[in-house]
Amino acid sequence: MTAGLAPANAQSPVFSESGAISSTTGHAVLSWQAEEPVVLSIAHEPDLSDARPLYRGDERSYFLSGLADGDYYLRLENESGEASAPLRLSVTHxxxxxxxxxxxxxxxxxxxxxxxxxxxxxxx
Amino acid sequence: MTEDKVLLEPTIGWILLALFSALWIGLGIYWGKRNRNFEDHALAGRNVGLALASATAAATWITSNTTMLAPQFALQLGVWGMLAYSMAAFGLILFAPLAGRIRQLMPHGYTSGDFFRLRYGRTAWGIFLVFTLFYSLTWLVSMAMAGGILLEALAGIDYVWGMTVILAVCVIYTMRGGLAAVIGTDFIQSLIILIGIVVVGFAVLRNVSVEQIHADLAANKPALIDVLFPAALMAIFNNLLFGLGEVFHNNVWWSRAFAFREGVGTKAFLIGGLVWLPIPVAAGFIALASGVLGVGVPSPDMVGPLVIANVLGDLGAIAIFIVVFCSLASSIDSLLAATSDLITEDVYRRLIQPAATPERLKSMAQWITLALGLGTWAVCVPRIGTLASVLFFAGPLVGSMIWPIVTGLYWRRASSTGAVGGMLLGAGAGLIAYFQIGWFVASTIGTAVSMAWVLGAASLSKERFDWNRLKEA
Structure with a gap:
């Protein structure tokens, strides 16, 4: 499903979703590929300066819900400090x-x- | 990846499965010894008392969806979603007066199909049969598939083996014991489910307070406590009307109305509905606590078991396994019994063999139960995920039958034109809304269109139905 989306560094975690995603209900299932446990963070700012962790562990998907209208930016980071490209999630109820x-x-x-x-x- | 992480050792899962399977089959065979003819088998001799009647009403309505989908609703749609799911209780509560009316008008009736045939004629009866068999068979398939998937997720039991065992156990005891076995096992299953939910609810409350949950939701998931959450608002009455349509039309509930002792049906459905009402709220509350408890949810349909296992450990995993198994069995057995009775009465007896003896009908109902079980198994084995979601298409179909049933039971001027048009137009409009807007409006729109047509046709109708025609069933 995500063939062709492999990152430059094979060790970096990568989201399964290609490009930005949107939701009209404030919820979404996020999935990813990673070889190590990851920290999933969410932020309002595109540079993720206000990021806060959502999940820490070795699962490969996460159900996010209850979001108000707005744009959100998500990032995965593994234990080696390698991070995925940010994923934009737009919520318009x-x-x-x-x-x-x-x-x-x-x-x-x-x-x-x-x-x-x-x-x-x-x-x- | 997540499928590899199970909450319970497979050996423990198999032991629990074996113990409860033996219990249900043993009870089914014991209760089946009293059945002599079709009336005993299909309607438990029309003599079910209040305690058993109330328990079977509540237990049958507690499906694996109640224990698994209600937490998912809460996690997706918040407090309104939790309440929206519990609105399905009004299906049972509002069916209470209908059950008394049905027993009064049709003292010799067997199925909801009998009502459509006698009240509205063969065209409406044919449409009803298509709609109800679509709903019943997809519900049966979705329950059996859910059983296999849940046993695999909870205890690592292979999907095909888990689904096969659940289905086989329900087929065996329903074939042998008929409705009496279904109602008897429902009584025990409802007690187990209620105790399980109460224990889990208190365990969650011991770990986190309501204030902590509220603070977490306000900070991280504000839409879940937003009074004006659009999708959740639309889900409230959509779910209520879906539940109303499911209960009002389906032979699962009509067969119980016929089976309960005279004067029992109204009280039993009222008590069953009131017992059921808080269960989705309790199950949903568990999901809302997931954030405070730090439980990462990889898939929304697993939030209930994950939180329970987090709070109660191995004991919680065993509890949720038993509750899920009981929820599945209490619904699958009821569907098998009611659908086989519907096919026996409405298809075999009415269309193929009108002169069949009561003993022959009983035997036919047993073979049809077996055939339904085998057919369901064959459809479930390939594990086509999209099949379970087909059940949601049934929302507008069942919603479109609410008004033909309610007016048909109370108004002599309710007409066949109203019933046929209401079902076809309501179902069509609801399905269009399903694809154009979403599942959370399909039942509302389907029911609204059906209501407008049925009421319009009744106001223009010159027909004055003779209630005595319903007594001939």
Whole structure:
């Protein structure tokens, strides 16, 4: 799946995703190839100056969730200090107006079902 | 890579699997001795009491999805996601009054197919059969596949062996014991599941406080506690309506409405729903604690077992293995029984052999259970991952049946035109929404379109249905 994405240094960890990724729900599964345990970090700044660690260990994937709207930058670093190229993740949540409309429609349908059942067979 | 890391030694996994398999099969054979004809086999003699009835309602609704997907929902969609999953309880709670009405209108009924055939005629009945068999068979396949995958992930048991054992055990005791065995084992399974969830919930709370979890979410996963999280908001009523459609139409629940002693159904489904309601919240809460506990989650569907194993160690791994096995068995057995009864009654008896004796029907139901098991096994062996996700297509199909059922049970003016159009238009619109917007709106839109058509047709209808026609089933 990631053939052709091998880094210049074969020891460096590398994300499986090619190029930037996006999400409309604030979550994403990140996967990577690495020969050593890694530290996965996340940052708001493209130069990762405000990076904070998300995960440390020898798994090869991580489920990230709960992100607000915005751009995020992710990086992998192994125990030898070699780092991957940053991966950009853009989060743009779905339209709130659409969500509220559909929630209102769902509420109306549910109340109508409840009312029909509670009213029962009065036209018997 | 992650598949290699299991929570439990395979030997312990096999021992647990063998012990519980022997228990379920032994009980199935014992309870099956009382069955003499199709009514005993399919409907447990129509004499199930309140305790067993409430337990089977709750246990059947606790699938491996409840224990595995509810934490995933919480991790993906936050607090709203957790509550959205628990909304499926309203399927059982709102079916409570319907169960009483069904028992009253159809004292001799066997299946939900009987209702569609007698109430709306053969066209609606045919559409119903296609929709319900699609839903039931994909649910059965997804459960069996989930069983194999989970046993492999939890204890390193080979996928094909784990899936085969779970399926074979459920087929054997359902064939031998019928609905009585399904309901009896459900009672024990529901107790085990409830105790397991309560123990795990308290164990997590002993390790972290609610304040710590909130602080972690606010700092690192703010959308999970955002009141206006769009996808989560849309999921609330979508999940509620999916659950309503699943319960209202499926023979798993109608067969129980027919099997419960008179006056028991309404109370049993109400109690079952109320017992079920907090379970996804407890299971989801476990997932929200993963950040504070420092549990890295490689795949969202494994968050529940990973957190439990982190908190409880080997004991937790054993507990989650048993809970998962019980959750799978309590759903697979119910689906096997209800689907084989549906095919026996609606296809074999109504279309092929109307003069079949009750003994012949019982024997046919047993062979159909075996055939369903073998067919499911054959589909599951290649482990095609996308098959399990096909179940989500069923959301609009089941949602489109809510209004034809509710109005058909209460309104004499509900018409065949309304039912047929409601099911076809609702399912079509819901499937378009599924692909254009996402799974979290498909049931809502499918149900809304079906409702508009059914209500419109009823308001124009001159038909006044004679309720006595339902008594002939």
């Amino acid at each position: 779905q339209s709130l107006a659409q969500a509220l409309w559909l929630t209102a429609i769902g509420l109306v349908i549910t109340l109508a079902v409840v009312a029909t059942i509670l009213r029962g067979a009065r036209d018997d």
